[in-house]
Amino acid sequence: MAKLSTFTDGLVKENIxxxxxxxxxxVLAVSTTATDAFGMGIAATFVLVSSNICIxxxxxxxxxxxRIPIFIIIISxxxxxxxxxxxxxxxxxHKSLGLFIPLIVVNCIIxxxxxxxxxxxxxxxxxxxxxxxxxxxxxxxxxxxxxREILGNGSVFGYKLxxxxxxxxxxxxxxxxxxxxxxxxxxxxxxxxxxxTY
Amino acid sequence: xxxxxxxxxxxxxxxxxxxxxxxxVYEVTATRIQENQKKLKLELLKRVLPxxxxxxxxxxxxxxxxxxxxxxxRIGGVFYGEGKGYGGPVQIxxxxxxxxxxxxxxxxxxxxxxxxxxxxxxQEFRSQFRxxxxxxxxxxxxxxxxxxxxxxxxxxxRAVTKSVDEALKLFEKEWGKDG
Numbered sequence: 001m002a003k004l005s006t007f008t009d010g011l012v013k014e015n016i017x018x019x020x021x022x023x024x025x026x027v028l029a030v031s032t033t034a035t036d037a038f039g040m041g042i043a044a045t046f047v048l049v050s051s052n053i054c055i056x057x058x059x060x061x062x063x064x065x066x067r068i069p070i071f072i073i074i075i076s077x078x079x080x081x082x083x084x085x086x087x088x089x090x091x092x093x094h095k096s097l098g099l100f101i102p103l104i105v106v107n108c109i110i111x112x113x114x115x116x117x118x119x120x121x122x123x124x125x126x127x128x129x130x131x132x133x134x135x136x137x138x139x140x141x142x143x144x145x146x147x148r149e150i151l152g153n154g155s156v157f158g159y160k161l162x163x164x165x166x167x168x169x170x171x172x173x174x175x176x177x178x179x180x181x182x183x184x185x186x187x188x189x190x191x192x193x194x195x196x197t198y
Numbered sequence: 199x200x201x202x203x204x205x206x207x208x209x210x211x212x213x214x215x216x217x218x219x220x221x222x223v224y225e226v227t228a229t230r231i232q233e234n235q236k237k238l239k240l241e242l243l244k245r246v247l248p249x250x251x252x253x254x255x256x257x258x259x260x261x262x263x264x265x266x267x268x269x270x271x272r273i274g275g276v277f278y279g280e281g282k283g284y285g286g287p288v289q290i291x292x293x294x295x296x297x298x299x300x301x302x303x304x305x306x307x308x309x310x311x312x313x314x315x316x317x318x319x320x321q322e323f324r325s326q327f328r329x330x331x332x333x334x335x336x337x338x339x340x341x342x343x344x345x346x347x348x349x350x351x352x353x354x355x356r357a358v359t360k361s362v363d364e365a366l367k368l369f370e371k372e373w374g375k376d377g
Contacts (some may be wrong), residue, residue, distance in 0.1 A: 031310070058212075063222055066205045076215040081223050088227035092233045152313075170313030 006117075006125050010132030012193060014110035016109050018186050023109035027141050028178035030100050034157050037145025038138065039093045043101060045134030047078045048063065048110050049127060054078075055118040062119070071114045076105045097189035109137060140185070147181045150173045246293030246302040247274050261368060272296065277368045278306075279361030285309035288318075288357040291328070292365040296373070300327040302364055308354075315354035323348050323355065332366035335360050 014020060017027050022085050026044065031037040054074045055062075083101045086094040094101070106108065113133055118126040146156065152172030154161050171177050243253050243264055250266025250273055264276040274295040281288050286309040293301035305319045317323060325333065326345050336354060336359050338344035347355035 061208065063205060063208070066209060069209060073209075073216050075210050081221055082226040084223050084231070088234065089229040089292060091231075091238065168313075173312045 002129060003125060006121075007128040007132040009132075010129065010136040011139070012136070012189070013052070015136040015140060015189070016112075016133050017137060018189050022112060023107050023137070024151045025184075026100055026103070026107060027144060028175070028182065030097060031141055031144035031148055031178060031181070032173045033096075033149045033153070033155075034142065034145040035122065036095065036096050037141045039086075039097055040089070040100060041138030041141045043082050043097070044104055044107060045138055047075065047082055047104050048113060049113060049130035050078045052118040052126040052130035053108055053123065055114045056121060056123045057120050067115075067119060068111045071111060071119075072105070075086075075110055075114070079104045101174075109133065143185055144178070144181050147185065148177055151181075152177055207318055218233075225280065233362075234281055241308075242291065242304060244291075245277055246291055246304055247295075248293075248301070249273055249295075256372075263368065263372065266293070274301065275369055275373065277365035279363070279365035281357030281359075281361035281364070282353075283310050283357040284315050284351070284353040285311060288354065288361060290358060290361045290365065292362050296368045298331055298366070298369060298373070299329055300332075300362065300366070301329075303327045303358070305358070308357075310351070310354045314348075315351045317348045317351055318354045318358045323358070327362055332363055332368070334363045 010016065012019075015111060016023060025045075026040055030040045051071070051074050058070070058074075079102060082104070083094075086101065087096075113129060116169060117129045121129070149155055149157075150161065152168050152174075154166070154168035169177075172181065211312065218294055230301050232297070240253070243250070243266070247253075247266045249268060251268050253264040253266050253276070253306050256263050256265060261278065261340050263278065265272055266274045274293060276291055276293050279290050279292065281290075287307040288308040288310070290303055291306055292303045295301055303324045305324075310317070310318065323346075330344070334345055335343040336345050336352070336356055339356065345355070347359075
């Protein structure tokens with residue numbers, strides 16, 4: 001049972017973006033279209049799960065004093081691999097995500113899970129934790145991307161929706177729109193999930 | 199002292215593993231990445247100069263351009279231009295036929311405001327250059343201007359217009375010489 005909750009905690013209860021509010025930079029920056037948002041979510045999840053696997057595997061061989069450089073080397077290796085693969089097999093996505101792929105290296109979500117979880121737990125739990133946190137991240141950034149693309153550009157995954165009926169609110173794909181969308185999504189999540197405890 | 203050596207060795211092993219796997223994946227993906235880039239470039243060239251069958255790059259040091267061939271005939275060139283936009287540099291490529299008329303203009307990269315400045319990348323604005331000789335200038339900027347700027351995006355429109363004009367000037371400079 002303990003195993004299962006390491007997975008499900010990351011989805012909603014301890015959602016990394018909407019609850020813990022870390023790793024917001026890519027969420028705000030690359031959620032202007034649903035395609036970019038899901039692409040970013042999947043790339044970050046891949047890095048997260050792979051680095052969790054590696055770090056958990058080598059945790060007994062990693063002395064405390066040099067754990068951070070070792071984490072960073074492992075994480076940046078997977079980020080660079082993702083960068084190469086995406087450039088080779090999904091060049092359009094690679095072009096629109098641009099600088100944000102290499103920046104996954106410094107995404108605090110990944111380092112946080114490495115430090116707080118994978119370094120202290122066995123392989124299976126670390127995989128589950130990575131998957132749960134990653135899916136939570138995909139969900140949050142994907143919702144942002146969908147909301148902002150529909151409201152700000154009148155399209156979903158690049159397909160036009162408005163049919164000329166209404167003109168989209170440009171502000172939603174500008175930086176302020178990111179904060180607005182995030183606030184509404186967070187408020188809705190709190191409304192539907194939180195028990196009255198205060 | 200022993201600890202230092204121990205740490206250094208551990209880090210070394212991790213680094214070697216990391217570098218090894220990276221270079222392996224690089225080998226696997228490098229050719230594909232290059233093919234993608236070539237394909238993408240050819241696609242763009244075909245869009246700005248559809249009449250050409252093949253392109254040959256010309257490198258002049260300060261600038262590069264492509265000459266489009268149909269059979270053995272030089273039917274036009276693709277020139278690049280850069281202007282200062284609202285959010286940063288705006289890079290364009292322009293296909294120009296041998297009479298010096300613009301065939302098509304495409305934006306290669308820009309950081310203009312979504313929804314306002316990005317309209318300069320739309321057909322409506324770009325089509326103003328099609329089939330016309332230079333020099334180009336915004337109607338707003340000079341009495342002899344011939345290009346309508348996009349409303350609330352004058353700086354972006356000016357950047358594109360100026361870079362198309364620049365591309366045309368390069369064409370005029372280059373085309374007479376050896377063609």
